[in-house]
Amino acid sequence: MGNSDLIVDYDELNTMKSHFSKLSKEFNNCGANQGAMADAYGHHRIISAMEEFSDNWDDHRKELMEQMKGTEDHVRKVIRGFEKIDSE
DSSP states (O other): OOOOOOOOOOOHHHHHHHHHHHHHHHHTTTTTGGGHHHHHOSSSSHHHHHHHHHHHHHHHHHHHHHHHHHHHHHHHHHHHHHHHHHHH
């Protein structure tokens, strides 16, 4: 192929992929101890509000994790695509 002005920063792409992977793991782990704090809240209305928040957070957290995993997969495909072009 001819000369190209496109320069692919593989280090940056791999760092981005790694960050999405780490974020996804952190989001997955952050739901583990939400119920353990109920005794510390004291009043039943606070407990109820925090449980409602926790339930909503679980739903949104799962959605965000799916989106991060999808973005990580896209970055991985971009890397493979550019590596394939570079090897030709």
